[in-house]
Amino acid sequence: MTRRTLATVTAAGGHPGPYELSLNKRSTLETARLVARRAEDARIDALFVPDLLVFGAQGTIGAQEPLVFVSALSQVTSQTGLIATVSTTFHHPFNLARLFGTLDHVSNGRAAWNLVTSSIGEENYGPGELPSPEERYARAAETLDVVNALWDSWKPGSLRAGPDGKAVLDPSLIAPIDHRGSYFSVRGPLNIPPLPQGRPVLIQAGQSAAGIALGAKYAEIVFTALPTLADAQAFTRTIRAQSTRPGLPLIFSSFHATYGATEAEAQRLVRERLEAIDYEAGRSLVADMLGGGVDLSEAKLDEPLPASLLPEISDIRRRRGRAEIFSKLIREGRTLRELIQAAQDTGHWSVAGTPEQLADAVQERFEAGVLDVLSINGLADDRTHDFVVNGLLTELRRRGIVKEDYRGHTLRDNLGLTL
Amino acid sequence: MTTHRLHLGLFFTGVGPQLLWSQPDFANHTHIDTFIQTVRTLERGLFDAFFLGEGLRVRENRGRVYDLDVAGRPDAITQLAALAAETERIGLVATQNTTYNFPFDLARRLASLDHVSGGRAGWNIVTTDNAWTGENFRYGGWLPHERRYERAAEFVATARSLWGGDSVDTHSDLVNVTGSLGVTGNPVLFQAGDSPGGRDLAARLADAVFSANTDYDKAQAYAADLTARLKAYGRSRDQIRILPGAQVVLGDTEKEAAEKADWIQREQTTGPRAIAFLEQYWNKDLSGYDPDGPLPDIEPAEGELDPSRGTISIEHRTGKLERIAEWRSLGLSIRELVLHVTPRHNTFVGTPGGVADEWARYVRTRAVDGFNLVPQLLPGSIEDIVDRLVPELQERGVYRTEYEGRTLREHLDLA
Numbered sequence: 001m002t003r004r005t006l007a008t009v010t011a012a013g014g015h016p017g018p019y020e021l022s023l024n025k026r027s028t029l030e031t032a033r034l035v036a037r038r039a040e041d042a043r044i045d046a047l048f049v050p051d052l053l054v055f056g057a058q059g060t061i062g063a064q065e066p067l068v069f070v071s072a073l074s075q076v077t078s079q080t081g082l083i084a085t086v087s088t089t090f091h092h093p094f095n096l097a098r099l100f101g102t103l104d105h106v107s108n109g110r111a112a113w114n115l116v117t118s119s120i121g122e123e124n125y126g127p128g129e130l131p132s133p134e135e136r137y138a139r140a141a142e143t144l145d146v147v148n149a150l151w152d153s154w155k156p157g158s159l160r161a162g163p164d165g166k167a168v169l170d171p172s173l174i175a176p177i178d179h180r181g182s183y184f185s186v187r188g189p190l191n192i193p194p195l196p197q198g199r200p201v202l203i204q205a206g207q208s209a210a211g212i213a214l215g216a217k218y219a220e221i222v223f224t225a226l227p228t229l230a231d232a233q234a235f236t237r238t239i240r241a242q243s244t245r246p247g248l249p250l251i252f253s254s255f256h257a258t259y260g261a262t263e264a265e266a267q268r269l270v271r272e273r274l275e276a277i278d279y280e281a282g283r284s285l286v287a288d289m290l291g292g293g294v295d296l297s298e299a300k301l302d303e304p305l306p307a308s309l310l311p312e313i314s315d316i317r318r319r320r321g322r323a324e325i326f327s328k329l330i331r332e333g334r335t336l337r338e339l340i341q342a343a344q345d346t347g348h349w350s351v352a353g354t355p356e357q358l359a360d361a362v363q364e365r366f367e368a369g370v371l372d373v374l375s376i377n378g379l380a381d382d383r384t385h386d387f388v389v390n391g392l393l394t395e396l397r398r399r400g401i402v403k404e405d406y407r408g409h410t411l412r413d414n415l416g417l418t419l
Numbered sequence: 420m421t422t423h424r425l426h427l428g429l430f431f432t433g434v435g436p437q438l439l440w441s442q443p444d445f446a447n448h449t450h451i452d453t454f455i456q457t458v459r460t461l462e463r464g465l466f467d468a469f470f471l472g473e474g475l476r477v478r479e480n481r482g483r484v485y486d487l488d489v490a491g492r493p494d495a496i497t498q499l500a501a502l503a504a505e506t507e508r509i510g511l512v513a514t515q516n517t518t519y520n521f522p523f524d525l526a527r528r529l530a531s532l533d534h535v536s537g538g539r540a541g542w543n544i545v546t547t548d549n550a551w552t553g554e555n556f557r558y559g560g561w562l563p564h565e566r567r568y569e570r571a572a573e574f575v576a577t578a579r580s581l582w583g584g585d586s587v588d589t590h591s592d593l594v595n596v597t598g599s600l601g602v603t604g605n606p607v608l609f610q611a612g613d614s615p616g617g618r619d620l621a622a623r624l625a626d627a628v629f630s631a632n633t634d635y636d637k638a639q640a641y642a643a644d645l646t647a648r649l650k651a652y653g654r655s656r657d658q659i660r661i662l663p664g665a666q667v668v669l670g671d672t673e674k675e676a677a678e679k680a681d682w683i684q685r686e687q688t689t690g691p692r693a694i695a696f697l698e699q700y701w702n703k704d705l706s707g708y709d710p711d712g713p714l715p716d717i718e719p720a721e722g723e724l725d726p727s728r729g730t731i732s733i734e735h736r737t738g739k740l741e742r743i744a745e746w747r748s749l750g751l752s753i754r755e756l757v758l759h760v761t762p763r764h765n766t767f768v769g770t771p772g773g774v775a776d777e778w779a780r781y782v783r784t785r786a787v788d789g790f791n792l793v794p795q796l797l798p799g800s801i802e803d804i805v806d807r808l809v810p811e812l813q814e815r816g817v818y819r820t821e822y823e824g825r826t827l828r829e830h831l832d833l834a
Contacts, residue, residue, distance in 0.1 A: 027537035029504055064602065065524075068500045068531035075455075075504035090521060094475070094555045095494075102493035106451045106501040159449075171484035174477065187554040189484070191477045192491045193449050 005403045006366050006396065007373040007415050009083065009252070010039050011380070012047040012073060028064065029072050035380045036077045042389050043405055045414050046081030046112060047073060048375065067099050074107035081110045081411030083203060087118040089136050093146035094186055100200045101151065101192040109196030109410030114203040114223060115140065117211075133320050137210035142181045144202075144218045149177040151199045153189030197412050198419045203252065207235070207321030208313075216242035219249040220417050221373055225325060225347040226253055232349075232370035250372035250415075255362065256345045257377060258352035259387035266352040274341055282340030289343050291316035291323040296336065304333045322347055355391025359399065362392075366401055373415075425782045425817050426789030426831055428468040428512070428662055429461055429801065430629070433492055449491065454498060455505050456798060464805030465819050467830040468510030468541060469502070470609075470629070470791060471495035475519065475552045480695045481702065487692055496528050503536035510827030512541030512609060517574040518567055519547065519556050523596050526578035530604035533582075538826035541607040542578075543629060544620070546571050562593075568616040569593060575608065575624055582606070607827045622648035626833050627660040629791050633765040638663060638786040660788040660831050666766040667792060669803045673769055680768040683795050684758055693757040699724060700739050710754045714747055765793075775811035782817050 012032055039047055049066040066084040074082055082103065086096065096113075104111035117136035131139070158173035177188035204211070204219035215222040216239050226232040236251055243249065258273075260266025283296040291311045299305060310330060316323050325347040329339055351361045365371035376392065378384030396402040407414050431454070458469050474492035478485045495513035503511055511532065515525055533540035546567035553561065562570060570593040580587045581600040588597050610621035611629040621628045622645060632641035638661075646656045668683060670676030690710035698705050702720035723737050746756055767774045781787045794800035812818035824830055 027503070028534040064534060065528045065531040068496060068528055068535060071497045071500035072504045072535040075451075075501050090524065092519065092556055095519070098475075098492075098494045099497055102497035105449060105493055106498055108451070169484070169486045169488070171486045174484045184557045185554075186556070187476075189477055191474055192493050 003400075004372075005416075006362070006371065006401045007045045007250075008043075008393070008402060009046045009048050009081075009373055009375045010035070010044050011375070011377065012036070012049045012070065012082075028069075029076065032069070032073060033076050036073055036080070038379050038385065038389075040077055040080050042379065042393055043403075044080055044376070044379070045373075045406075046083050046110075046411060047077070048083040048114070049085060050114075051085040051087070051116070067103060070111075071103055071106055074103070074110065077110075079110075079406050079409070079414075081112055081201070081414065082107055083112040083114050083201075085114040085116055085205075087116050088140040088143040089118040089131065091143075093143045093184055094150065094188075094190075096143065097147040097150035097190050098192060100147070101190060101195050104195040104197055104200050105192070109412070111195075111197065112201035112203055112221075112411055114205060115144075115219070116205050133208055133210050133316075137206075137214050139183050140214055141218070142183050144214075145181070146177070146179050146184055146186050148199060149179060150186070150188055150190040151195060153177055154192075154194045156194065159193045197410050201411050201415065201417060204249075208324065211321055212239050213242060215239055215249055221250040221252045221415075223252045223254070225322070225349070226251075226370075227325070227342070227345075227347060227349055229365060229368065229370070231325075232365055233368060236370040250417075251370055252373035252375065253365070253371055254348045254375040255358075255377070256348050256350040257358050257392070258350075259358070259378060259384050259391065260352065260354055263353055263357060266354065266357075270352045273344070277340060277344060279337065279340055282343060283336070285343045286326065286336065286339045289319075289322050289326040289339075289347065291319070299336050301337045301340075302335050304335055305330045305339070307331065355387055355395050358392050359395040359401075362396060363399060363401060422816055423782050423785060423788065424819060425778060425812060426467040426660060426662060427464070427804075427818075428470050428510075428629075428789070428791040429457070429466060430470040430472070430664060430791045430793050431457065432793055433472055433474070449493075451498075451501055453797065454502055457801060458502050458506050458509055460798060460801050460805055462506055462509045464801075464809045465822060466509055467789070468512045468827060469499075470512045470541075470543060471498060471514060473514040473516060473545065473547075475516070475547060476555050481698055481704070485695065487689075487695065496532050499540075500532055500535055503532065503539065506536075506539075508539070508822045508825065508830075510539045510541050510607065510830055511536055512543050512607070512827075514543040514545055514611070516545045516547035517571040518562065519553075522574045522577045522594055523581070523598065523600075525574075526581045527600055527602070529578070529606045530582055530600060530602040533604035533606050534602060538605070538828070540604070541609055541627075541827050543609040543611055544571060544575060544625070545611060546617075564614075565616055566593070568620050571620055572623065579624075605826075605828060607831060607833065618645065618648055621645065621659070622654065623652045625659060626828070627662060627788075627831060630661055630663040630787075633663040633665050633790075635781065635786060638781065639784070642786055656785070658833075660833070662789045662791045663787055664765060665790040665792055666795060667774060667800070667804055667808065668766060668768045668795075669771055669774065669807055670768075671770065673773065676768045676770060680766060684761075687795070688754060688757050688761065690754065693754045696757045696761075697753060700743060708753060711752050714751075714753060714756065719743055771807040771811045774808060775815055775817075778812065779815045779817045 012035060036047060049070050051066045067086060070082040070084045100111055100113050117140050153175060155173040158170050160168055162168040174189050177186060179186045201221065202219055203221040203223055204215045205223035207224060222239060224235060226235055239249065258266050258269050260269060279301060287294050287296045293311055294309050310327050311323055313320060313323060326339065329342060351358055362374060376388060378388045393402060397404055461469055473495055478488050495515065499511040499513055529540055529542050573591060573594040577587055577589055577594055577596050582604040584603045586599040607626045608624060609627045609629050610617060610625035613631045630641055632638050642661055649655060649659060668676055668680040670679055693710045694705050694708060697715065700719060701715060702722065703717065705715055708715050719739065724739055749756065751759060767777060792804065809818060813820050822830065
């Protein structure tokens with residue numbers, strides 16, 4: 001068995017700016033090419049594209065459709081995996097199976113789906129309100145049953161080269177799926193030949209109880225916001241206890257690193273960033289993290305928030321997992337100022353230090369068995385690129401935590417995931 | 420007098436009998452490298468656009484997966500986005516339906532293709548009008564044929580508003596969108612259906628049509644019909660490009676070209692394909708019949724054609740008994756009949772100079788603005804066109820000698 005190593009992911013970058021979005025006959029791929037090249041040079045396992053379905057919710061994220069974007073990236077890269085975030089709430093499973101199937105083919109087996117159920121965006125897919133988290137996760141589960149059946153609907157050997165080199169299709173190995181469920185009825189089979197990876201790698205994000213249940217059952221990797229080691233330990237215990245697959249799902253954490261040549265420099269950068277925060281605007285950001293139903297405009301900045309402000313979790317329809325994280329921080333007695341600071345990282349794991357100190361933090365979680373996939377920031381930024389590539393990654397490789405090179409051709413090969 | 424020039428597209432059919440997948444030296448039809456090599460050759464030939472079709476169900480023959488279709492139907496936008504990264508100038512046109520997509524989602528995907536390609540996206544609008552396809556979606560069979568064009572028109576209008584940067588707030592029983600895209604874009608709109616509803620949709624909002632009327636007389640009649648329809652929507656003939664589908668077979672001599680065309684057509688119409696073609700109409704097992712013998716003497720099953728091969732337009736789904744009676748009166752063998760009724764009339768056969776002369780006449784009289792070519796052999800068909808036919812067209816002054824613009828809209832001389 002291959003030794004366990006830590007996989008690495010970075011944001012695909014190239015979130016287009018307003019200039020590119022006004023379509024001045026210039027491809028929005030130009031900036032993304034640089035990040036993609038840097039990622040492959042650094043042997044990063046996969047590029048990640050988020051989605052919010054709504055323009056302007058967080059800068060220009062959401063302006064370009066992730067599948068189209070990573071599909072274009074598939075031709076400016078040759079080895080790195082391609083993770084596209086796509087919602088199950090606003091898509092039909094037959095289309096989803098085709099879209100990811102096509103991505104897996106054009107990338108020769110490098111596709112991954114970051115499945116989300118969406119916390120915003122319903123106004124663009126009317127009519128109707130955003131379904132409750134329970135309903136969104138029920139729909140997601142049924143979607144996964146359907147797409148998995150579709151990807152499996154062409155059995156191995158259904159399309160092969162005959163003795164004279166001609167392509168031969170064996171219809172007896174291709175069967176309808178005849179799915180009839182609460183949300184969908186789909187006859188199948190899929191109309192795409194078997195995927196290079198069989199199925200794309202399935203990543204799922206969502207830390208509410210319903211999200212954890214879905215991840216435990218279906219996901220190969222779960223994307224998490226786990227600010228402390230204790231959070232990571234508790235989460236890993238919870239989700240693995242619900243999973244019947246040993247060692248799965250893998251834990252994928254976003255690592256918001258502040259890099260310094262010295263510890264003092266890193267701390268200074270953190271201080272400068274905290275000083276630059278607009279704490280008045282931060283009030284609504286924290287309110288948003290708490291589900292949007294609380295008013296923090298009158299709360300004192302340097303006092304803990306009263307428990308009476310805690311939202312009723314079951315009433316929250318959007319980003320319930322985030323609300324749970326911030327409710328926990330309130331119960332721990334954090335001041336509003338501290339909550340606003342935490343909200344800058346949207347509840348993610350955030351560490352400042354020298355590359356060695358950052359590597360220590362990563363090693364601690366890796367060895368505790370609560371970290372399998374690490375999202376690294378700073379690769380695209382010229383000010384931090386060297387810290388990432390020649391600092392953190394070199395250090396993690398020296399310690400034997402991150403592998404030296406790609407292991408194989410597909411993302412599954414590189415992540416050591418088998419179907 | 421303005422010299423009108425030809426615009427050329429290549430339509431990669433994927434499934435269907437035109438492409439001779441079974442030739443041993445044929446490129447690997449599922450590998451992205453096949454597509455990359457194809458578009459690079461087309462770009463060398465200064466083509467306006469590369470088209471991909473759409474299919475949402477594995478085609479069947481008498482309820483079984485049709486084993487002569489081996490390619491499958493990957494998603495066009497996803498494939499074209501990959502090709503965008505490998506090309507500089509050629510337009511990338513995706514066939515996408517307005518029935519089983521969300522307007523906001525599809526508008527966003529097409530705008531994204533327009534962005535990653537730097538303004539080279541096109542959308543071939545189809546309505547996918549059968550319940551057989553609908554069985555793969557929960558809304559199987561929703562909307563009768565005419566309402567599909569209603570939804571298509573609302574769908575396209577919404578997409579255009581979104582691309583224009585507008586905040587959209589539109590609500591009807593067919594389309595519901597509130598919001599904005601945040602991405603501007605201007606994909607070229609193609610329309611392909613030949614029904615009256617389809618022609619009206621083209622006249623109302625298409626930038627170009629992928630027409631089925633290729634023979635010169637039909638092409639002229641179609642251009643006249645479309646011009647009249649355009650007028651009804653306050654538009655003129657200059658605002659639309661007509662590109663009928665066509666195949667090309669070239670040879671050094673007329674005789675060599677004719678022999679090659681015969682060979683291609685025989686390869687396209689193998690015995691099993693000819694039998695399967697008739698089985699669509701008879702809806703009975705005809706595998707015991709000799710493809711080179713007479714038409715089956717048994718009577719066809721009741722009921723009209725089902726669209727399980729995914730290709731039969733709505734106009735051709737009825738009246739099969741009359742058609743069969745007419746076929747019987749021709750006295751042809753099964754294979755001869757299929758050769759007779761399949762669209763060989765869309766094929767230009769000749770020397771490069773001969774075909775170039777013919778096309779020059781088409782475009783100078785504005786019967787068409789170009790052709791959307793369907794290859795039979797990859798890479799052979801395309802290399803023939805690019806290396807042998809294109810220079811002849813250039814010599815006659817009816818084809819560009821370099822790309823003057825960067826966007827598909829500029830290639831097509833559309834404002």
